[in-house]
Structure formats: structure tokens, C-alpha cells
Amino acid sequence: MSQTMKTLTMSALIGAVGAAMATFAVPASAAEEAAMEKCYGVSLKGQNDCAAGAHSCAGTSTVDYQGDSFKLVPAGTCTSMETPLGPGSLTPIERGA
Amino acid sequence: MPSLSEVQAAFSAAIFDPAAAPPRGVVGPDRRPAPRRFGVYRNNVVSALGNAIAGSFPAVRRIVGEDFFRAMARAYVLAEPPISPVLLDYGTTFPDFIAGFAPAASLPYLHDVARIERLWRESYHAEEAPALAPDALASVPEDELPRIAFSLHPSLRLARSRYAALTVWRMNATDEPVTPVDISAAEDALIVRPGAEVEVRKVPPGGAAFVTALAAGETLLAAAETAQAADARFDLAGNIAGLLAAGALRDIRRA
Numbered sequence A: 001m002s003q004t005m006k007t008l009t010m011s012a013l014i015g016a017v018g019a020a021m022a023t024f025a026v027p028a029s030a031a032e033e034a035a036m037e038k039c040y041g042v043s044l045k046g047q048n049d050c051a052a053g054a055h056s057c058a059g060t061s062t063v064d065y066q067g068d069s070f071k072l073v074p075a076g077t078c079t080s081m082e083t084p085l086g087p088g089s090l091t092p093i094e095r096g097a
Numbered sequence B: 001m002p003s004l005s006e007v008q009a010a011f012s013a014a015i016f017d018p019a020a021a022p023p024r025g026v027v028g029p030d031r032r033p034a035p036r037r038f039g040v041y042r043n044n045v046v047s048a049l050g051n052a053i054a055g056s057f058p059a060v061r062r063i064v065g066e067d068f069f070r071a072m073a074r075a076y077v078l079a080e081p082p083i084s085p086v087l088l089d090y091g092t093t094f095p096d097f098i099a100g101f102a103p104a105a106s107l108p109y110l111h112d113v114a115r116i117e118r119l120w121r122e123s124y125h126a127e128e129a130p131a132l133a134p135d136a137l138a139s140v141p142e143d144e145l146p147r148i149a150f151s152l153h154p155s156l157r158l159a160r161s162r163y164a165a166l167t168v169w170r171m172n173a174t175d176e177p178v179t180p181v182d183i184s185a186a187e188d189a190l191i192v193r194p195g196a197e198v199e200v201r202k203v204p205p206g207g208a209a210f211v212t213a214l215a216a217g218e219t220l221l222a223a224a225e226t227a228q229a230a231d232a233r234f235d236l237a238g239n240i241a242g243l244l245a246a247g248a249l250r251d252i253r254r255a
Helices: A010-025 A030-035 B004-015 B035-056 B060-066 B068-081 B094-099 B111-124 B142-147 B163-170 B205-213 B221-232 B237-245
Strands: B151-153 B158-160 B185-191 B199-202 B249-253
Touching: A010 B142, A010 B221, A010 B237, A030 B111, B004 B035, B035 B060, B035 B111, B060 B068, B060 B111, B060 B163, B068 B094, B094 B111, B111 B158, B111 B163, B111 B185, B142 B221, B151 B205, B158 B163, B158 B205, B163 B185, B163 B199, B163 B221, B185 B205, B199 B237, B205 B221, B205 B237
Parallel strands: none
Antiparallel strands: B151 B249, B158 B185, B185 B199
16 A cells, blocks of 8 residues: 555556555455545535525615625634634734735 | 617626616616616626525635625626526636635635535536446556556546645535634545535545546556656555546546
């Protein structure tokens, strides 16, 4: 499994393919999942919902177009998720890239 | 009298420019210009497109919160209205838009999370194809192995990030509570739909270079060397096993 190849020789490549094949000979999943960690497939909720009825009236206000000043800052889960750069702030702050 | 296409072009331009006056000829029952009526129509168009974006990027939406997302989506809709009548395709450029969107600069990983969501959808709607059987390589004579190449699964997508975008996406793709994340660890995500479900995997070191090289048609040997050069930790056996297990390969091509 842990072969460090300085130059990739043909025998090393053949050995690697053999080792890869061997992981499928073991019945369970541990070996094959080790190389790439499978997350999962997340179904998007309501992906095919037709929301036409819902938004036919939702946009009746024209207020949105009165001004273009963008004062909002992110305020969702980012405020509790980030650590190294500090939790998300509710005021715009400078952060290192 | 303007032609129909001229009328349509003027109408369309006025929709996506909130400062623009209503198009000529838009009148109420009294035959007088109807800016408020046009405002309602304009707002409905922008609102509906914003809903499409909201539906396509649920994790980004959760990360920044509803208010911020709505405002950002509106800015996107006005800046980059659809160029295709297929609503499914709308939002392809949203990740790039976020990358250049100043109010989101405090979340440098956000556009990479958006990219995962975009590629997830591409993968979901990609062509159906059986994946290469894991034991198919066993039928290749050993002396031919270095020269074989692969065609990759049509649903395969690669999302690379300088940040822990995959972890952030995973945590926000459901309604589960979030926990602190060290976003400084670079993560590459392999997205593939071998069957009915889109599956997302974390790519091991050098794996992204390996997949990219294979996608470009390089032979197994050349791609392995490319990956080795990209990251000394590259583990060929583990990567081949991982790609086979993921269903990321479609066919073996012999030189």
C-alpha cells in the first residue's frame, strides 16, 4: 500500500495495479474506502419543485429596486463554523488570504 | 416602427437594469406608461431567477444565511442574466461571481463550496454510463499496463480547493448542526454518479493531478509520473483502487 517510488518503473506500476486489484479481493469495504474517503450523495430537496405559483406574487414589491446599497454580511452557519480565522464576524473585517 | 426583435431586446434590457425606464409601449389600460406594473414584472423575473439559484446552491445559502444569499443572488441575476433558455444551466458562473463578490470576501472558501454544488448538479444530469468493473484491469497483460489509458466516467467532476471546501460543503449540505472547521487544509473532491446517486469523495494527495492527467488522455504510466511529480505522497495503488471503487473509470483504452 505505502510504496514510495522515486522513479516509476514498470515493475512498480505492475505491482501497484496488482495491489489495487487485491483490495477488491477482500470481501468488505474497509480496504477500498481507505484510499478515497466517500462522503455521500446528498439529494437536493425540492429540486424539481415547480414554485411558479409561489413566486408569482412574491415579487410584487418594487422596493427592492429602490437602492443598490449592499450592507449585508454573511450571517448563516459561517458564524459558528470557522475557527482559524476566528468566527464569522457580523461586521466586515480584514482577513489574511 | 421598431421591429419585434428590437422591441424584445429593449424589453429584456430594461428588465435587468433597475435604473432603466420602462420600455416604450408598456402602458396600462389608460394607455399611459405603467412603470409600476413593469416594476412588478421585473421583480418577478429577478425573483424567479433568484429562486433558481437558491435551489441550486443550498449549502452556500445555509453558510451565508437567507438575507445575504438573496441579496447576492439578486446581484448575480442582474449582472449575469441567463444566456440559455434552459433554467437547469443557469448558475454555471455563480461560483466565479462569488469569487469576485466583495461582500463575500470574508469567506474565501465560499466560491469553492459553490463550485462543488455546481459540479454536483452537472454530475447529476450527466450522461448515464456503466462504470469499469473493478476486475477489468486483471485482463490486461502486464507488459501492456504502462501504455493503457482510460476514458473516464461522463459524470466525473473534480473540484479542487485551497481550503477545506469539501468539509464545509458536507457539513452544510444537510440540516445537521455545524462544528468548527479548520478551513486552511486544502481539499480536492471527486464527484461521480456511477448509478442513481451522486457520490462525493475526498481525493488523496496527488490524486487530482492523476485524474486530470488521465482525463487528458495520458497513459497510466505518464499519469502516474505526473501525479508523483505533483505530490511525492502520491500512492498509485491506492489511487487506482479508489477510482475503481468510485466508479470513476469507464473504459480501458489500449494504445
